[in-house]
Amino acid sequence: MSKMTQVDPAANAQLFILQDQIHEPMHDRFLWATMMRRDAEAAAIPEWEELREIASKIKEHTLTHLDHYLEEFEANASKRGAHVHWALDAGEHNQIVYSILQDHGVKDLIKSKSMLQEECAMMPFLEKRGIKVIESDLGERIQQLDGQPPSHIVFPAIHKTRRDVAEVFARTIGTDPSDDDPHHLTELMRNNARPRFLAAGAGMTGGNFAIAETGTFMVCTNEGNADIGAAVPPLHIASIGIEKLIPRVEDMGVFLRLLSRSAEGTPLTQYSSHFTGPRRGGELHIVLVDNGRSRRLGMPDFWHSLKCIRCGACMNTCPVYRRSGGLAYGATYSGPIGVILDPTFDEFKYSELPFHSTLCGSCSDVCPVKIDISDQILKWRRVMAKKGYLPLAKRLSFAVAGHVFGHPAEYRAMENVAEPAMDYAPHFLLYNRTMNPWGRDRELPQLAKETFREWYLANRSENANVQQ
Amino acid sequence: MTTLTQAANGKAFSRDMKIGLFIPCYIDMVYPEVGIATLELLERFGLNVGFPLNQTCCGQPMSNSGDEANAAAAERLFIENFSGYDCIVGPAGSCVKQVRCHFDSMEQTDDVKHVRQHTYELVEFLHDVLKVDSFPWAEFPHSVAIHNSCSSIRGLGIAKPSEIMGAPFNKTEALLSRVKHLVLVPVDRPDDCCGFGGTFCVTDEAVSARMGIEKAHDHLRHGAEYVVSPDMSCLMHQQGVARRAELDLKYIHVAQVLNGGPF
Numbered sequence: 001m002s003k004m005t006q007v008d009p010a011a012n013a014q015l016f017i018l019q020d021q022i023h024e025p026m027h028d029r030f031l032w033a034t035m036m037r038r039d040a041e042a043a044a045i046p047e048w049e050e051l052r053e054i055a056s057k058i059k060e061h062t063l064t065h066l067d068h069y070l071e072e073f074e075a076n077a078s079k080r081g082a083h084v085h086w087a088l089d090a091g092e093h094n095q096i097v098y099s100i101l102q103d104h105g106v107k108d109l110i111k112s113k114s115m116l117q118e119e120c121a122m123m124p125f126l127e128k129r130g131i132k133v134i135e136s137d138l139g140e141r142i143q144q145l146d147g148q149p150p151s152h153i154v155f156p157a158i159h160k161t162r163r164d165v166a167e168v169f170a171r172t173i174g175t176d177p178s179d180d181d182p183h184h185l186t187e188l189m190r191n192n193a194r195p196r197f198l199a200a201g202a203g204m205t206g207g208n209f210a211i212a213e214t215g216t217f218m219v220c221t222n223e224g225n226a227d228i229g230a231a232v233p234p235l236h237i238a239s240i241g242i243e244k245l246i247p248r249v250e251d252m253g254v255f256l257r258l259l260s261r262s263a264e265g266t267p268l269t270q271y272s273s274h275f276t277g278p279r280r281g282g283e284l285h286i287v288l289v290d291n292g293r294s295r296r297l298g299m300p301d302f303w304h305s306l307k308c309i310r311c312g313a314c315m316n317t318c319p320v321y322r323r324s325g326g327l328a329y330g331a332t333y334s335g336p337i338g339v340i341l342d343p344t345f346d347e348f349k350y351s352e353l354p355f356h357s358t359l360c361g362s363c364s365d366v367c368p369v370k371i372d373i374s375d376q377i378l379k380w381r382r383v384m385a386k387k388g389y390l391p392l393a394k395r396l397s398f399a400v401a402g403h404v405f406g407h408p409a410e411y412r413a414m415e416n417v418a419e420p421a422m423d424y425a426p427h428f429l430l431y432n433r434t435m436n437p438w439g440r441d442r443e444l445p446q447l448a449k450e451t452f453r454e455w456y457l458a459n460r461s462e463n464a465n466v467q468q
Numbered sequence: 469m470t471t472l473t474q475a476a477n478g479k480a481f482s483r484d485m486k487i488g489l490f491i492p493c494y495i496d497m498v499y500p501e502v503g504i505a506t507l508e509l510l511e512r513f514g515l516n517v518g519f520p521l522n523q524t525c526c527g528q529p530m531s532n533s534g535d536e537a538n539a540a541a542a543e544r545l546f547i548e549n550f551s552g553y554d555c556i557v558g559p560a561g562s563c564v565k566q567v568r569c570h571f572d573s574m575e576q577t578d579d580v581k582h583v584r585q586h587t588y589e590l591v592e593f594l595h596d597v598l599k600v601d602s603f604p605w606a607e608f609p610h611s612v613a614i615h616n617s618c619s620s621i622r623g624l625g626i627a628k629p630s631e632i633m634g635a636p637f638n639k640t641e642a643l644l645s646r647v648k649h650l651v652l653v654p655v656d657r658p659d660d661c662c663g664f665g666g667t668f669c670v671t672d673e674a675v676s677a678r679m680g681i682e683k684a685h686d687h688l689r690h691g692a693e694y695v696v697s698p699d700m701s702c703l704m705h706q707q708g709v710a711r712r713a714e715l716d717l718k719y720i721h722v723a724q725v726l727n728g729g730p731f
Binding site: 043362365382385386411438451 | 491493494495496497498499500501502503504507519521522523524525532533534535536537540541542544545570618619621622623629630631632633634657659660661663664665666668669670671672673674675676677678679680681682704705707708709711712
């Protein structure tokens with residue numbers, strides 16, 4: 001087990017904060033403003049909390065009858081003329097996509113943002129095999145050009161300023177580096193990308209929801225970019241995680257009301273497109289992907305994470321995410337939902353993630369499908385502690401503290417040493433034997449001359465005797 | 469959420485019940501005045517309050533880090549110390565949350581269940597159990613920003629979290645608004661975490677400090693002289709940040725205001 005393979009989100013977040021006085025405050029302010037819009041939109045719906053409850057119940061029901069709904073979806077989608085494929089893992093998914101592209105002689109692919117395709121590392125896989133892939137979501141395209149993964153589920157380049165974007169475009173598509181006007185930059189990218197969109201041999205999308213009773217899947221975007229990929233090239237391939245299933249069309253009435261309000265504080269995404277079978281003259285392939293999901297479904301403490309509809313509200317509300325930037329998590333999924341999903345892919349690599357949280361609980365309260373995210377973060381800490389992944393300093397000090405706190409006489413002895421010494425603040429601040437991390441940006445708390453217990457013995461001795 | 473009627477197990481609260489005073493370790497050592505204010509305040513209501521002398525820590529630092537094995541001894545001792553009381557009251561939301569919500573690694577004996585169901589944070593005890601509606605002895609001619617901790621808001625329900633829709637309530641505010649001459653000031657982000665988070669504040673120092681300084685500026689911007697909280701642990705962190713940045717803010721526990729000191 002090499003330390004090299006473990007992601008250190010605290011150190012990465014520190015770099016994000018310390019790089020300058022611009023990035024972190026901007027990131028925090030933008031996402032906070034998004035949260036404020038979300039709160040206002042949610043408050044405008046009297047039955048908001050009821051909607052969350054119903055959405056949660058629908059997802060729980062579907063996940064506990066997933067085999068049934070998957071087969072129903074496959075049957076109905078096939079009936080409508082779609083080709084349905086099953087992929088056990090990322091490798092199978094990528095291979096299936098590649099085979100379809102090969103069968104059709106496709107060399108140029110336009111794709112719209114899909115976290116699942118990120119999870120499968122599909123883009124590098126295809127590019128290595130000579131397929132040119134162009135991302136059609138603007139934020140995702142910025143990240144693609146900069147060679148970075150998305151830092152947010154919904155706002156992939158939210159950690160970048162417009163100056164950063166101007167720099168990336170100047171470097172990669174030859175625009176004027178001093179022009180950081182957002183409208184210009186968007187127009188320049190549109191002009192650069194559009195000819196390639198029109199020439200692509202296939203379009204790929206993800207899917208926000210897959211409806212069992214009709215074999216329909218839905219894709220929600222604000223740029224309409226998924227629609228151009230699905231409507232222009234003759235071949236459409238959609239990658240859909242098996243947890244995206246919902247039973248009926250009418251269930252969309254619940255989820256669509258929650259999704260964009262939670263994600264961005266808008267009533268609906270600009271485009272909510274239903275795809276039921278191929279369009280006339282076209283071909284539609286749906287790849288249903290497991291990639292660890294059925295294993296997660298079997299984890300009593302963690303299966304509820306499969307209810308996620310990828311709105312990103314937990315990221316926007318998370319005070320730690322807002323200060324860290326999504327890249328600090330070093331994983332496909334960042335923020336609170338990432339903290340509970342990523343360890344299911346690699347427990348050791350992501351063993352520090354559950355500690356990158358104050359357990360404030362806001363993520364659980366904001367989640368439109370009521371995932372107990374904060375409780376799961378604590379449960380992941382327990383997993384990491386049992387596996388021996390706690391940082392050594394913490395492990396040793398907790399062993400000592402655990403003993404001392406369990407034995408009053410030793411606790412008093414420590415208190416007595418602590419007071420004159422003044423450098424034994426509350427024990428939990430001291431586990432690493434140095435106050436440096438506390439003291440870098442904070443003054444030390446002053447220990448009192450007299451503990452409460454001493455005061456009590458001196459001032460309430462009559463009670464003390466009784467209680468002894 | 470355990471409501472008070474459930475907590476009293478059908479037994480109505482009466483003033484001659486034995487109240488166990490739970491003083492968390494860091495209050496004992498760093499903020500004894502908060503312990504004194506809490507005890508004196510409870511005594512003002514004529515309650516029979518005892519302080520078990522063998523108490524140490526609720527086990528939260530270890531438990532929150534996932535280390536249940538090392539939290540176990542502290543948790544067992546807590547039950548031993550407090551199982552003989554009808555109600556347990558502590559001036560610390562996160563420690564009370566630990567007892568009520570997270571004492572589940574040990575066998576759930578009758579004593580454990582009793583202690584978990586009858587341990588209250590001070591504000592909820594005053595607001596929900598005693599139903600106090602005046603503090604005639606208290607006067608505080610200052611502008612005050614309230615900082616309810618995340619554990620108190622989302623763990624114990626002493627205020628409505630901003631993310632949850634519904635009628636707003638804030639028990640700390642309800643109590644403080646009964647104090648003569650006290651002026652409450654609103655802030656921009658009342659329930660955004662301050663970045664303390666227990667061991668988080670040292671393991672994630674950069675993020676924690678940034679959250680803390682923004683919190684202090686939010687308080688300052690709105691003209692608060694005092695930040696008042698039911699959780700001194702958050703304030704220990706905020707105070708450290710504010711003092712380093714030489715910001716003119718004072719941090720005290722809600723018990724000190726409601727009791728009229730000691731400060």
